[in-house]
Amino acid sequence: QLNDTLTSVSTTQALTAAQGKEIADAFTGTKSTSGYQKLYGGLIIQWGTAAIVPAGTVVVFPIPFPNAALSVTGTPQNAAPSATSVTVATLLAAQFSCWASNTAGAGVSINVRWIAVGY
Numbered sequence: 641q642l643n644d645t646l647t648s649v650s651t652t653q654a655l656t657a658a659q660g661k662e663i664a665d666a667f668t669g670t671k672s673t674s675g676y677q678k679l680y681g682g683l684i685i686q687w688g689t690a691a692i693v694p695a696g697t698v699v700v701f702p703i704p705f706p707n708a709a710l711s712v713t714g715t716p717q718n719a720a721p722s723a724t725s726v727t728v729a730t731l732l733a734a735q736f737s738c739w740a741s742n743t744a745g746a747g748v749s750i751n752v753r754w755i756a757v758g759y
Contacts, residue, residue, distance in 0.1 A: 676702045682759045689717060691749040692726060692740040704734035705758035712736050712756040726752050733758070 643653035646662065655663075669677035674688030690699045692714070701709070714726035730737040740750045 670702065674702050682707075684758055685755065686758075687753070687755045689751060689753050690714075692738055692752045693749045694740055694742060696729065696737055696739040697749075698735055698737045699754065700735045701756060705756075707733070707759050709733055709736065709756055709758040711758075712738075712754055714738055714740075714752045714754040716740070717751040717753050726750075731756075 641653045642656050643650055644656045644659060646655070646659055663680065666680045667678060669675060674686075676684055676686040678684050684703075684705060686701050686703070686705075688699070688702065690697060692699075709731050712728050712731055714728065716726060725741045726738055727740070728736055728738045736754075736756070738752075738754075740752065742748060742750050
């Protein structure tokens with residue numbers, strides 16, 4: 641027997657093909673250096689790399705979060721110049737701004753890997 645509702649708790653009915661497609665479509669994403677993965681229920685994970693300068697850099701997400709960005713974390717990618725920290729200053733649905741401290745000077749960029757979560 642088929643069931644055409646995703647909220648069913650039945651253990652004796654199967655989903656229709658249309659409902660299976662709706663579930664599959666909810667898990668879209670990209671698998672690249674900068675990308676995203678949508679999870680069922682609305683949560684989205686995004687990631688990427690950026691060259692961050694100590695004075696500040698704006699990083700645009702691969703896709704904007706439809707509602708809100710909840711968190712973003714950056715980690716220095718390379719050893720030279722030596723980064724001492726990455727600080728996120730502003731977090732918005734489509735982008736974030738951050739700056740990096742390094743031992744090489746104010747004009748030197750640092751490659752950073754970042755990951756963000758939102759919905």
